[in-house]
Amino acid sequence: MQGRNRKDTAGSGPAGVDTGEVAELGADSWAVTLAPRIAQFTAVARHEHVTRAAQELGMPQPTLSRAIVRLEEDLGVALFARHGRTLSLTPAGRAFLAATERALTDLERATESVRADVDPAAGKVAFGFLHTLGPETVPGLIRSFRADHPRVRFQLVQNYGEAMIERLRAGDLDLCLTSPVPDYPDLVARRLDEQKLRLVVPDDHPLAARKRIRLAEAAGELFVTLEPGYGLRRITDALCAEAGFTPRVAFEGEEAETLRGLVAAGLGVALLPPPAVPRPGVAELTVTAPRAVREIGVAWLDGHPDTPPVAAFKKFLLSRRGRLLPR
16 A cells, blocks of 8 residues: 555664564554454465355455455555456466465464363363462362363462462463462452471471470471461561561572472471372471461452353362362
8 A cells, every 4th residue: 555654663674574573553553454454365366266256255247356456456466367257377366376376375273272272161260379288288179170171181280379469460370279369359259278397307307206385385396387478488578477486598499399398308497288199308297376377368450251161160169268278
């Protein structure tokens, strides 16, 4: 189109070679202008006959003829050579056809993908959860859910609570299991269960012979904890404050079982949920005061429409209130 005010694509290589940058699709872009006409051009190119192409598209032949002429005028190049009632592609037309066929194929694949994701029987659920729920809780939940929904697919994401909430907001996750149960105006959250926390000490520690302990008795110990920003770290700090002390932190990590390993190595004590498999080298004590638990909840973005598989899995999770975690 002569004089069209198009923005050049940043990063274009020599002779217009694409170097991976994505063009901005403004109102004056070629993509926006040409998109409605691609199927028309491709049909005419395939049949090399306007009437047969118009019949395939279900539109009047004169309307299609005018559309093709306008397309050539906009591009400023002849795409077809006319031979009476038939047409043949020019070299420019053959090059344009190859590109339009790729575009239509990509669009078809994208359509099939998004339709498959919302299929009630075989769609996809993007589900986030804490690392500590990965070894046992989440596999059990998915196994139970798929007893009635055997073809639903899951995209599983393990992370800490705040990171998952950001991914909810970005649209990368449909649901997440997290702790503490979040309280934000843009989220909906429901408490599902609670999990007792234990004071984990090395098995040769003077406290290891105990079965129960008040957390205040560990005030003089070095603690190993998760990094700031993790839900369990906030819970640990809050419980220690309730017991009357600020924990002296020797090591910070990103994963609960790594902390257990540090405890087994004699590097400190930790407040942790029960392990999926008992860890040698440590003793796990019941905390009698304060009440040492963490609440587990499910969260989703408020106002975000659910696909059928997401709605089914959400309903399943809410039905597990009080029995989400293995006992």
